Amino acid sequence: MAKQSNGRLSSPQELEALRASIIKTGDAQKPCITVCGGTGCHSFGSEGVADAFEQEIKRQKLGDKVDIKVTGCHGFCEKGPVVVIKPKNIFYQQVKAEDIPEIIAETMVKGKIVDRLLYTDPATGKKITYEHEVPFYKEQKRLVFGSNGLIDPAVIEDYLAIGGYTALAKALSMKPEAVIAEVKKAGLRGRGGGGFPTATKWETCRHAEGDTKYIICNCDEGDPGAFMDRSLMEGNPHSVLEGMVIGAYAIGGHEGYIYVRNEYPLAVKNAQIAIKQAEKLGLLGKNILGSGFDFNVKISRGGGAFVCGESTALMASLEGKVGEPRAKYVHTSEKGLWEQPTNLNNVETWANVPLIIKNGADWYGKIGIRGSQGTKIFSLVGKINNTGLIEVPMGVSLKDIIYGIGGGIPDGKKFKAVQTGGPSGGCIPESLLDLPVDFDELDKAGSMMGSGGMIIMDENTCMVDIAKYFVNFLEGESCGKCLPCREGLKRMSQILTDITEGKGKEGDIELLERLSATLIDTSLCALGSTAPNPVLTTLRYFRDEYEAHIKDKRCPAGVCKALVTYSIDEEKCPGCGLCVKACPSEAITDMGKKKPVVLDQEKCIKCGACYDVCNLGAVIRK
Amino acid sequence: MTTKNKPTKQKISSILDSYKRDQGMLVAILQDVQAEYNYLPKESLNQISEGLDIPMTQVYSVATFFKAFSLKPRGRHIINVCLGTACHVRGAGRVLEEIGRQLDIKPGETTEDFKYTMETVNCVGACALGPIVVIDGKYSGQMKTDKVKTLLESYD
Numbered sequence: 001m002a003k004q005s006n007g008r009l010s011s012p013q014e015l016e017a018l019r020a021s022i023i024k025t026g027d028a029q030k031p032c033i034t035v036c037g038g039t040g041c042h043s044f045g046s047e048g049v050a051d052a053f054e055q056e057i058k059r060q061k062l063g064d065k066v067d068i069k070v071t072g073c074h075g076f077c078e079k080g081p082v083v084v085i086k087p088k089n090i091f092y093q094q095v096k097a098e099d100i101p102e103i104i105a106e107t108m109v110k111g112k113i114v115d116r117l118l119y120t121d122p123a124t125g126k127k128i129t130y131e132h133e134v135p136f137y138k139e140q141k142r143l144v145f146g147s148n149g150l151i152d153p154a155v156i157e158d159y160l161a162i163g164g165y166t167a168l169a170k171a172l173s174m175k176p177e178a179v180i181a182e183v184k185k186a187g188l189r190g191r192g193g194g195g196f197p198t199a200t201k202w203e204t205c206r207h208a209e210g211d212t213k214y215i216i217c218n219c220d221e222g223d224p225g226a227f228m229d230r231s232l233m234e235g236n237p238h239s240v241l242e243g244m245v246i247g248a249y250a251i252g253g254h255e256g257y258i259y260v261r262n263e264y265p266l267a268v269k270n271a272q273i274a275i276k277q278a279e280k281l282g283l284l285g286k287n288i289l290g291s292g293f294d295f296n297v298k299i300s301r302g303g304g305a306f307v308c309g310e311s312t313a314l315m316a317s318l319e320g321k322v323g324e325p326r327a328k329y330v331h332t333s334e335k336g337l338w339e340q341p342t343n344l345n346n347v348e349t350w351a352n353v354p355l356i357i358k359n360g361a362d363w364y365g366k367i368g369i370r371g372s373q374g375t376k377i378f379s380l381v382g383k384i385n386n387t388g389l390i391e392v393p394m395g396v397s398l399k400d401i402i403y404g405i406g407g408g409i410p411d412g413k414k415f416k417a418v419q420t421g422g423p424s425g426g427c428i429p430e431s432l433l434d435l436p437v438d439f440d441e442l443d444k445a446g447s448m449m450g451s452g453g454m455i456i457m458d459e460n461t462c463m464v465d466i467a468k469y470f471v472n473f474l475e476g477e478s479c480g481k482c483l484p485c486r487e488g489l490k491r492m493s494q495i496l497t498d499i500t501e502g503k504g505k506e507g508d509i510e511l512l513e514r515l516s517a518t519l520i521d522t523s524l525c526a527l528g529s530t531a532p533n534p535v536l537t538t539l540r541y542f543r544d545e546y547e548a549h550i551k552d553k554r555c556p557a558g559v560c561k562a563l564v565t566y567s568i569d570e571e572k573c574p575g576c577g578l579c580v581k582a583c584p585s586e587a588i589t590d591m592g593k594k595k596p597v598v599l600d601q602e603k604c605i606k607c608g609a610c611y612d613v614c615n616l617g618a619v620i621r622k
Numbered sequence: 623m624t625t626k627n628k629p630t631k632q633k634i635s636s637i638l639d640s641y642k643r644d645q646g647m648l649v650a651i652l653q654d655v656q657a658e659y660n661y662l663p664k665e666s667l668n669q670i671s672e673g674l675d676i677p678m679t680q681v682y683s684v685a686t687f688f689k690a691f692s693l694k695p696r697g698r699h700i701i702n703v704c705l706g707t708a709c710h711v712r713g714a715g716r717v718l719e720e721i722g723r724q725l726d727i728k729p730g731e732t733t734e735d736f737k738y739t740m741e742t743v744n745c746v747g748a749c750a751l752g753p754i755v756v757i758d759g760k761y762s763g764q765m766k767t768d769k770v771k772t773l774l775e776s777y778d
Binding site: 039040042043044077078080221222223224225226227230261262263264265300301302303304305306317318319320321322323379381382383387388419422453455457461466469470473477479582584607608609612613 | 644645646647648649650652653674676680683684687688689690691705706707708710711712713716719720723743744745746747748749750751752754759761762763766767768
């Protein structure tokens with residue numbers, strides 16, 4: 001390692017010298033085994049896989065020939081643990097610790113592929129050897145997220161080797177106004193939900209009067225079903241940090257906070273490591289790269305309140321107060337944290353900034369479509385074959401995402417809806433699948449981009465239940481400060497609960513619509529004013545399901561407990577007894593071998609345990 | 623055995639000092655205290671209020687506002703059932719009910735022997751693995767009702 005890494009870099013030239021020495025020390029052609037260490041793969045046991053690789057490399061004394069690296073999230077969580085072998089990018093999926101000796105012996109020593117660990121394309125039945133040929137990755141444009149798989153997030157040298165902090169050095173050589181102008185020209189819009197033009201926010205904050213200006217990174221990713229901010233912060237924290245320093249320079253702020261959910265311990269840890277490393281190299285702290293510009297960043301952990309994703313509530317929480325929002329007569333960019341001008345952007349927005357500065361606004365503007373430039377990371381989850389994180393240029397159609405990258409719906413089920421935008425968003429039906437995904441089109445459909453959660457629902461999802469789920473969620477998360485949100489959501493939840501329990505009556509739908517209009521018009525913050533979206537979109541596109549619940553006392557999807565009965569298909573049931581063991585209320589009786597079981601409706605608590613365990617489809621849910 | 627350790631004045635003091643008694647760090651301080659004792663003991667709240675020179679009402683309102691905090695002692699093992707949307711559509715509700723049935727407690731409650739506390743979380747951000755149950759920070763993905771019993775039995 002070069003000498004400079006022990007001390008602070010005092011000029012862009014020293015940064016480049018350090019980078020050159022890192023690249024020279026490393027050997028790009030040396031095979032490197034990368035093991036995904038994202039939360040998904042971690043839960044599938046990737047830590048054991050990485051340990052096994054290290055031991056095996058040691059045992060076979062291959063340390064000089066093979067490198068091993070635990071990287072950030074690769075995105076294809078469904079197939080974890082994921083192992084990619086560089087430089088050829090051989091892609092192994094669902095790797096277990098016991099597979100390691102074979103991978104080392106075959107692939108690393110003999111250069112042969114271990115066939116059984118390859119991904120099989122369900123569409124063609126063909127095995128695929130290389131990462132970039134897997135359909136899940138092929139259709140993506142991973143500008144922001146792609147580096148996750150190349151670097152160890154805890155090693156700043158890895159980030160420097162792929163061109164990290166080049167954008168910062170460039171920005172520091174520009175005038176702050178020019179940096180803002182570049183971001184404005186690129187058309188960057190906030191990736192956290194609102195889609196507000198980032199440069200406009202920066203400009204207001206730069207011109208606002210105050211003793212100090214604060215720069216905040218919002219990593220309080222509260223939308224259920226979205227985890228791209230987590231994966232970026234865990235997998236490539238320096239890209240976020242670099243974006244923050246550039247923003248701080250453009251705005252003229254010297255103090256920064258990263259507000260992270262406490263549920264994301266690895267994100268907290270990796271951000272802490274990144275801050276320390278950047279400080280040590282003089283990329284953070286006093287006199288950054290000898291430019292005379294100072295910027296410090298602290299980490300603050302959230303306390304688990306959804307409303308703290310709202311900027312004023314987040315700032316209240318940073319001040320050690322209850323996370324209640326306030327009316328925004330005065331914007332936070334003028335008076336925010338501690339009454340000082342404050343600029344808040346979310347993780348993904350910050351991570352886009354270095355790309356814009358490094359490659360220029362003209363390059364960036366060519367990605368995506370007019371009005372929604374750049375890429376967006378989505379979490380593709382729910383009833384979909386290829387679950388995971390994807391990054392696509394904005395403007396791609398929902399159909400391409402769901403059927404192209406996502407590989408369609410599992411178990412031959414029928415697609416019903418895709419929910420976007422978290423609890424503030426809405427459900428989009430099959431008839432709108434050709435919709436291009438961008439900020440404005442999703443708004444028009446009654447939903448929103450939000451932070452990028454895409455939850456796929458199939459025919460077994462009840463849309464009234466989904467509306468109830470979100471309203472209950474928001475009722476629980478409402479801070480209680482303003483009446484329409486506090487009381488309105490409570491009433492909406494009661495009405496929806498009645499409908500799902502078969503107690504719905506004529507006029508309930510109209511009442512829901514009236515309450516929704518009141519919430520939209522009169523709530524204090526965005527939590528309340530967007531809360532009716534899940535109800536309104538399901539009413540707009542799936543009104544017949546509401547009517548089936550209310551008029552026919554029937555749940556077409558077979559979800560609402562009070563409206564569902566379980567029975568046994570005597571022709572299909574071989575009497576294996578699996579359901580008998582699973583039933584918690586002893587409602588199912590074993591009638592002997594090869595005879596169908598008998599279900600006692602009186603004792604049945606409708607928990608669905610029998611339905612879950614039966615692989616033969618002999619339990620009927622109606 | 624309700625708490626990991628008995629609250630001591632010195633411990634709370636050292637947590638306060640580690641944040642330089644900064645009033646803005648209240649949430650972080652409460653998190654550290656809870657990490658130490660598994661819940662927020664009453665005496666610790668009093669000491670934090672005095673130590674940071676902020677009214678007890680503010681400490682109490684923050685401690686009750688955020689979901690992460692508990693004012694009651696919790697069990698040795700904390701079960702968090704994720705009820706995020708992705709987990710919900712994959713049947714998390716039924717997993718939650720099954721754990722509740724096995725342990726005879728409702729969300730937010732603790733078993734009589736203080737072995738388990740069952741809580742729910744809105745999303746743990748590992749949606750690909752849903753439904754997810756997190757016990758003491760360890761993730762168990764793709765949960766099904768019939769896997770609950772074995773999972774619970776693996777803890778002592």
